[in-house]
Amino acid sequence: MKSSKIIAIALAAAITVSPFAGIASTSVSASESSATIASKKADMKSQLADIVQQESEVSAKVAANQKEFTQLKKDQVKLEKSIEETKAAIDKRKGKLEERARAMQTSSATTSIVDSVLEADSITDAAAAVIAYSKFQSADVSIVEAQQKDENKLAADNKSLSAKIDNQRSVIASSEVAAGKLATQKAEKEVLVAKLANDEKRAQKAEKVAAELAAAAAVQPIKTDVKEVAKADEKTSTVAKAETKTENVVSVVNTSTNKTDDTKKAENKPAKETTDNNAGSVVSGVSGAIQEAYKYAGQAYGGGAVPGNFDCSGLVMYSYAKAGISLPRTAAAQYGATTRISESQAQAGDLVFFSDGGISHVGIYLGGGQMFNSQNNGIQTDNIHGAYWGEHLAGFGRIN
Helix, strand or coil: CHHHHHHHHHHHHHHHHCCCCCCHHHHHHHHHHHHHHHHHHHHHHHHHHHHHHHHHHHHHHHHHHHHHHHHHHHHHHHHHHHHHHHHHHHHHHHHHHHHHHHHHHCHHHHHHHHHHHHCCCCHHHHHHHHHHHHHHHHHHHHHHHHHHHHHHHHHHHHHHHHHHHHHHHHHHHHHHHHHHHHHHHHHHHHHHHHHHHHHHHHHHHHHHHHHHHHHHHCCCCCCCCHHHCCCHHHHHHHHHHHHHHHHHHHHHHHHHHHHHHHHHHHHHCCCCCCCCCCCCCCCCCHHHHHHHHHCCCCCCCCCECCCCCECHHHHHHHHHHHCCCCCCCCHHHHHHCEEEECCCCCCCCCEEEEECCCEEEEEEEEECCEEEEEECCEEEEEECCCCCHHHHEEEEEEEC
């Protein structure tokens, strides 16, 4: 009985001083919580996959609409050129007709026509000359009318084509709006997936610690067979052995507790910054990430995550990876993978996020209201409270 009491007291003391006190008694609910989080994460990933699929389809439509728009613009240029050529031909023909009309008004021209009639050998020849002249005039008029008709048709075609171009422009704009909305939804889902992943990891860690404490607490009671204890010294020896076991249990529990404390302290302790002696090495930790990012100052904004083609999150992910810190690829996912802090708590090396209907930009906070980031004007330092940034500041994140 004395040994059992000692064991109970030791376990109670260990659980009381443990930073995870109470977990052992709620291990079942913690397990359920972990399963629930995993289920939610799976559902969120499924929704994210659907959005990615929709985004792909919309992007394909935008590309197809843009291609059709480009072809319509080419057709319009050709049509406008045809209209100009037709107008030039009509103007040239009109000029010749006007010259003939003026010539007919002169006496010589009139005499020439009259002479042709008077000099005819017969009335039939005279009539033929007049008819021929009339046909000649009529042919000129017909040509001009035909050209004018062609011009009118080309103008009508151009008007119709312009309407198609305007409509196609509207279709493209609508598709781009839809793509923008999907991008925002995608970013939001990525944030939720990242957050659920972190929650799931924390829950699993808590369950593991609870299981270790439960295993340490599951000590079998010491069995003493009175029939086998015939002498007082043997009884004393049995008690001594039981007390020795009790001390071992206390040691196991305390070791587990100290290990948990040390683990927690290690997690809160900033990454040790060391420099490799090899050429091209990078200092580890956030200062190393900042140093790495500064190497690319002045480069143009890109759409990737490699030097010479960095977007905002690509620069952050690459620079921190060089310093031994792993981060997700997108700004939204990086937002979800970091711990929210206030601006007053923010330090150099924390991340600063911006929103435009969803987390859309990230920079490396330098302190004093300054950040280093990749934006449309290139990779540079910016004031987070500037004209644009101040209106879209979403918050700060500390890397876990």
